[in-house]
Amino acid sequence: MKDMLTSVAATSAASPRGTERESMVWPHKHLLGLEDLSAEDISFILDTAQAFEDVSTRSVKKVPALRGRVVVNLFFEDSTRTRTSFTLAAQRLSADIIDFTAKTSSVTKGESLRDTVRNIEAMGVDLIICRHPNAGAPHLVARCVNCCVINAGDGRHEHPTQGLLDLYTMRQAKGRIAGLKVAIVGDVANSRVARSNLHGLLKLGAEVTLIGPATLVPKSFAGLGARIRHDFDNVIGEFDVINMLRVQQERIASSVFPSIQEYSRLFGLNAERMCRAKSDVLIMHPGPVNRGIELSAEVADGAKSAILRQVTNGLAVRMAVMFLCKQASEGTA
């Protein structure tokens, strides 16, 4: 946008340039899950993230968009990469950021979540980045405060910024989402990454297949619009993208699969299984990778792996999300 006087022309209808968005009003001051967003909302975030991508590559890796704003990382569950990514993204927007870790807080003295977040907000905070082991906790936080809330992972429910950065990475590599055949492989039942991916991919028109042992890929997911398979080898050749989920260590000892070796043999990606995949398949993983279990080292580090690109793209996506949510909380909306 330009000086006010040209805004009439800037909002004029059908642009011959066509592909470019002349105007859009972003209405959401919270990002709690991709299930709540429309396809247009999701595409708008991805387009906005593209504009933030170059901030990380230029001489001064900072823009003043959130200068004077305060962002809080409110993490009730361990995280290194998501927290670091949000911290760096906030810093690149020139915001001030503080870390709040449940283990060193009054939560251990019995303070309720509602009291904790209302006290934090009273210090003049503009955005809360919330991770919590219980599904729905960020939604509760959003109802208690006036500032923006971004879900950084809630229980087994959603991890919307991971879903968005996965979509961004797929779109970057394949040029589109609609019509892509995407496999999500592993512990779907317990994965918030899988749920956010599933909602986002289906809304944007991808065909999603969930793959894993029956104990980890329940039939109920078919109701959301995904196909379910338990025989990875028979279908692996169909996919443009294979998103491998992390085997969660805490579940290895439980009874959901007989042994790690068996899981790895049936559902792990190694060089041999890769021979049956499409030659231009994109391999993704939300990290951290259990090398030798869901991914062999040569696949994780191979030419088809997008794992490090996902991490890089996460920064741009989180900058876009923080910027858009903050903007929605301002002005006339």
Add this chain to the structure above:
Amino acid sequence: MPQLLDADGIASALRRMADEIAQSAPPGCSVGLVGIRSRGDDLARRLQPLLAQLGFRDLEYGCLDITLYRDDLAEIGPSAVVRTTEIDFDVAGRYLILVDDVIHTGRSIRAALSAIVDLGRPRAIRLAVLVDREGSGRELPIQPDFAGIRVPESAGRVTVRLMETDGRDEVEVGT
């Protein structure tokens, strides 16, 4: 709305601006054209071949989105649209021509200057605009070095339409 410039008027204004830019450039320097989105980028792209005809060889083009540098982000709120900045050359040491369609308050240009400085240190930055709305509406001490046409702000709102964005070339003035 009275028409201030038609397609020919815009073309000849750009030719004259290109001449002036060429005369102002220090001998032997590399020139970079940076257009402010939207419409400034289209104008910068049109200036590029005109300057090339005048003998500039090392001539780069880029476009700049200033949204993240605006000082009124809190006022525009949810309608902020961030687009990509595409400046694929090193601005350091270059004679940079910043191009916009209209200057009025000067605040867009202030934002653009801040954005450019974050990309590197140009040898100099000059400002070229198609329309200079002159008057007390200027809110910052920023003036164009090259202007296609000057209009007193009392003439009213200025609307620039360009083929690339709006399907036709014209500048209109009046309420």
